[in-house]
Amino acid sequence: MSAHSNPNEDSTTLPAPTAEKTGERTALESADGQPGPTAPADAQSAVLEAAAVLNWRLQTFALYAEVREAAATSPSHAHALWRGKRDTMFAGHPASALGDTQKAAFTGLPVAAYDPAYRFESTLTGEGAGETWDVRTGTDGVVPFVRLGTFEIPGIGELAAWKLAGYGGGIFLPFRDMTAGRVDGSYGAGRYLLDTIKGAYLGSTGSRFILDFNFSYNPSCAYNEAWACPLPGPDNRLETSITAGEMYRSPTRQ
Structure with a gap:
């Protein structure tokens, strides 16, 4: 990103800050710590949804821990584990992005076979560090991201790395490549490679981050219109085709 570029021009909305997304819970206990009155159905539903999202996050963190361990000896084995x-x-x-109808027809995510040519170790440079990317939401104002720097990937291009400026931080690395929107290609709006605040982290060796595009995946909004996702801006677009990772076929909408 140049000093005069504007990453906001292509930003999209983040999910609304509901109990499902934020982990907020409706109190079901009285002041003395004993169970309170029966909660309304919508409050009970919010608690169950929050618990489901928490469990999804915990499973995702555990999965990526297994992936990092397995990849130390066999990246292809780690990929098979991740895919399965x-x-x-x-x-x-219950926190899957797929609705009940989609789950009934589900036969597996469309993931390409492992290709070692798409595995890299890259140092995060300071290019663009400190620049901001403001993602506007319909209900929560502006959610700011701050640029951490740039990954320069041989034969692939440059990708801006971001962190959420508010609580959680982390490293967020979305991208859109030339397969986007094509028949048998990738999701038209782009994919994610790293999102450490949600567990998607492939590890590092010293100061070099592991960037393995075989582990790239679609945002939840690719499968369910009820979700909204931050998507790649101009500094996260690649002028090459990444034929690795999760690809895309249009899901059956409910």
Whole structure:
């Protein structure tokens, strides 16, 4: 990103800050710590949804821990583990982005076979560090991201790395490549490679981050219109085709 570029021009909305997304809970206990009156159905539903999202996050963190350990000896084995576990979660987990109709027809995520040519170790440079990317939401004002720097990936291009400026921080690395929107290609709006605040982290060796595009995946909004996602801006677009990772086929909408 140059000093005069504007990353806001292509930003989209983040999910509304509901109990499902934020982990907020409706109190079901009285002041003395004993169970209170029966909660309304919508409050009970919010608690169950929050618990489901928490469990999804915990499973995702655990999965990526297994992936990092397995990849130390066999990245392709780690990829098979990642693919199988994600299929299981999408097919049956209550916090899956798939609705009931989609789950009934689900046969597995469209993930390309592992290709070692798409595995890199890259140092985060200071280019663009400190620049901001403001993502406007319909209900929560502006959610700010701050640029951490740039990954320069041989034969692929440059990608801006971001962190959420508010609580949580982390490293967020979305991208859009030339397969986006094509038949048998990737999701038209782009994919994610790293999102450490949600567990998606492939590890590092010293100061070099592991960037393995075989582990790139679609945002939840690719599968369910009820979700909204931050998507790649101009500094996260690649002028090359990444034929690795999760690809895309249009889901059956409910």
